[in-house]
Amino acid sequence: MGTITNRQVLLAARPSGLPKASDWQMQSVAVGSPGAGQVLVRVVYLSLDPAMRGWMNDARSYIAPVGIGEVMRAGGIGRVVESNDEKFAAGDWVGGGFGVQEYAVLNAKHLEKIDVSKLAPTVHLNVLGMPGMTAYFGLFDVGQPKAGEVVLVSGASGAVGATVGQLAKLHGCRVIGIAGGPQKCAYVKDELGFDDVIDYKSEELHVGLKRTCPQGIDVYFDNVGGDTLEAALARIRLNARIVICGAISQYNATSAVKGPANYLSLLVNRARMQGMVVFDYAARYHEGRAAMLPLLLEGKLKSREDVVTGIENFNDSLLMLFSGANNGKLVLQIADE
Amino acid sequence: MGTITNRQVLLAARPSGLPKASDWQMQSVAVGSPGAGQVLVRVVYLSLDPAMRGWMNDARSYIAPVGIGEVMRAGGIGRVVESNDEKFAAGDWVGGGFGVQEYAVLNAKHLEKIDVSKLAPTVHLNVLGMPGMTAYFGLFDVGQPKAGEVVLVSGASGAVGATVGQLAKLHGCRVIGIAGGPQKCAYVKDELGFDDVIDYKSEELHVGLKRTCPQGIDVYFDNVGGDTLEAALARIRLNARIVICGAISQYNATSAVKGPANYLSLLVNRARMQGMVVFDYAARYHEGRAAMLPLLLEGKLKSREDVVTGIENFNDSLLMLFSGANNGKLVLQIADE
Structure with a gap:
């Protein structure tokens, strides 16, 4: 396939207080082809969460801080563009730790296939995520x-x-x-x-x-x-x-x-x-999903997402969490489905 | 028996900061005879504990505050003077919530008999208390x-x-x-x-x-x-x-x-x-004692008490806990054994 340009949001400086535009740097890079056992994903939705603020600090925590100059960490869902693993095919919906970027290459074992036949994809970043x-x-x-x-x-x-x-x-x-x-x-x-x-x-x-x-x-x-x-x-x-x-x-x-x-x-x-x-509960997520999926399908459990758009709006969108401007789970859509 | 004079330490004022002499009032009253099912005890040792400070405050806690004009709450051990219950006889060592006073009349069910044959009585206010x-x-x-x-x-x-x-x-x-x-x-x-x-x-x-x-x-x-x-x-x-x-x-x-x-x-x-x-563990104290008594007798567990004397020294003794002056469990002896 031809060269794909991938826009990425890098952490440029450690924020003091609320993150600001200058704490980030947008860069465009070419996406290479996935290697053996790897999958290229076009990221569609990113999960924006309060915990992200902690990941920006250079402090001992439950997860390593994002390094300066690194792509900001984010979970998301997207669609397979090219797969070198038999479990995934082009067009499949998948979830993973993609980071704030338009495309990501991941090892297949770090991806999870997502069934969007019954519920909106974004539910997989909310109640099922x-x-x-x-x-x-x-x-x-x-x-x-x-x-x-x-x-x-x-x-x-x-x-x-x-x-x-x-x-x-x-x-x-x-x-x-x-x-x-x-x-x-x-x-x-x-x-x-x-x-x-x-x-x-x-x-x-x-x-x-x-x-x-x-x-x-x-x-x-x-x-x-x-x-x-x-x-x-x-x-x-x-x-x-x-x-x-x-x-x-x-x-x-x-x-x-x-x-x-x-x-x-x-x-x-x-x-x-x-x-x-x-x-810590990753090995038991299936248990949580098995309990909640039927409740969602029966309408006994509601999943509301507040979808904002544009990778260039990452920082402004994130700030909504801290001002309380979002209504429901905040999701950043960075590409069409 | 004749009239016995009982000196009591009453809470006179709620302390602000460290308790001071004027927060207490000593009074002497006559001790009556115990009624049916009751036991008159001559208090020998009182347990002085940091928690007592909390009992002086007029605040919601795990136990009601001591009222102004009431005998200060304290656990202790002493000897039976007169018993109207068949389980206790004059001379027996007993433990109970006697308060800071020389004599106490309690219902027999609120007393516990203490075996002083193997260990010093004060151990019952420390490791076994x-x-x-x-x-x-x-x-x-x-x-x-x-x-x-x-x-x-x-x-x-x-x-x-x-x-x-x-x-x-x-x-x-x-x-x-x-x-x-x-x-x-x-x-x-x-x-x-x-x-x-x-x-x-x-x-x-x-x-x-x-x-x-x-x-x-x-x-x-x-x-x-x-x-x-x-x-x-x-x-x-x-x-x-x-x-x-x-x-x-x-x-x-x-x-x-x-x-x-x-x-x-x-x-x-x-x-x-x-x-x-x-x-909360009162119903299981026997379990704790059963585990620790043999350890004490074998010398594998040490119980050290710092015994100070005189009911009139109650407040000064209590302050030792907060200045760190005591060495071991602080006990106030207010009568001979």
């Missing part, structure tokens, strides 16, 4: 809710939170969400079916928690950190479980992260706070 | 160490920490203690047999942790909180367990308690931090 797996294993393996318990979810309209809340509700829990603004709160309560919601932009958190969780909280699924974690800690019940999934309020902090001053509530309430990273 | 039970269940039920793992213990020369470290060592762990000053550190390493010790008064904690735990920490048993918790969080390993047993560094704080700014280390390391309160 990383956010959905995070929700499923974080809630059930770490949070371990029992039917009848009170489950509180922050970032409730976000990709992970929306699925956590719906799963907890289907599990028989009383589910309370925290979200920002009337539109998101209506979505959480009316469309996702949470029992109640707190709009942190219009109601003091401790007031909202007292109103919605008068008997306290059994499971708190934390995507936000900071003051929200502290407010939840103040109302946990005996033997509560706090799932530390993320801390979006702190990712762009330029001063020290704020620790929960009332962490001794864990002692008073014999409670636990536990961190989780979705990649 | 509340601190020992805290150590045993906190370490094994919450910390869940495996042989070969690295266990870090703060307050290592204190009543709880000393037993935690010895038990972890007997369990086959590599055990590191944190204590203050050369005398305590020598005790922890040379007498209790910890593998290594950090003197936080002479070595920066993060330097000491790097030196003693080069591969990181699997279980951190926290009696101290504050900067020590933060330093430990910075060095935990994958799937680490942090036992939140206490936070002596924070109990007398007059400003807000300091939360661990790096609590997201729990996420990065898929670790958990869990609170525990010894009273």
Whole structure:
């Protein structure tokens, strides 16, 4: 085949605070042909996630930082252009860690075939993708809710939170969400079916928690950190479980992260706070998908994606996560299907 | 019997910061005779514990605060003076929640008979008492160490920490203690047999942790909180367990308690931090004692008590816990055996 030009977004500088345009560099390179056992993929959709902000920092974490001058790490889905592996053929939909670029060459073993016959491709970046797996294993393996318990979810309209809340509700829990603004709160309560919601932009958190969780909280699924974690800690019940999934309020902090001053509530309430990273569950993703696919097909579980377009809009799109501008799982479309 | 005068220490005011003499009131009252099913006890030894500081605060906690004008809560051991229950006879050694007073009348069901034939009575306030039970269940039920793992213990020369470290060592762990000053550190390493010790008064904690735990920490048993918790969080390993047993560094704080700014280390390391309160294990104390009694008798587990005397010295004695002046489990003797 002829020479294909591949636009790539490289990390040019480590951001301080919110990432800005000058932290990135766009470059165009020629894509070579895939080698033995390799597959060339045209990337269609990229998953934009809060965790990406952490990958830009030069700090010890659960995954190595993206290096300066390297293609920004991103998961995505796309279509096979050319395959040197019998499991994949041109035109197949596949998912993988493509990075923020238009084309990627990967070893076949790092690709996953995607069935788009029943659901929109983007669902594979949401409920059937990383956010959905995070929700499923974080809630059930770490949070371990029992039917009848009170489950509180922050970032409730976000990709992970929306699925956590719906799963907890289907599990028989009383589910309370925290979200920002009337539109998101209506979505959480009316469309996702949470029992109640707190709009942190219009109601003091401790007031909202007292109103919605008068008997306290059994499971708190934390995507936000900071003051929200502290407010939840103040109302946990005996033997509560706090799932530390993320801390979006702190990712762009330029001063020290704020620790929960009332962490001794864990002692008073014999409670636990536990961190989780979705990649640890990779060998069990099939289990999460097997549980959620029928719920999606029956309409019992909703997957909403907010699709923005253009690889050149990568940074502006990413910032939507931190301003709360997205409605549903944020996806960047960089090519036609 | 004739009238017995009972001196009692009442909480007169809620302390701000360290408790002071004027926060207490000593009163003398006459002791009545025990009613049906009751036992009159002459209190000999009282257990002085950091947790007492929390009981003085008017805050929601795992136990109701001591009321103003009430006898200060304290566990102790003493001898039966007069019994209206067939299980107890005059002269018997018994343990119970006597409070800071010379005599107490309790229902027989709230008393426990103590065998002083093999071990000093004060061991029943240490390894065989509340601190020992805290150590045993906190370490094994919450910390869940495996042989070969690295266990870090703060307050290592204190009543709880000393037993935690010895038990972890007997369990086959590599055990590191944190204590203050050369005398305590020598005790922890040379007498209790910890593998290594950090003197936080002479070595920066993060330097000491790097030196003693080069591969990181699997279980951190926290009696101290504050900067020590933060330093430990910075060095935990994958799937680490942090036992939140206490936070002596924070109990007398007059400003807000300091939360661990790096609590997201729990996420990065898929670790958990869990609170525990010894009273939850009351139904299993016999199990802890059955495990530790033979170890004590064989000399494999050491129980050291620091006995000070005089009910009138209650407040000054208690302050020893917060200045670190005690060597071993602090016990206040208020009568001859």
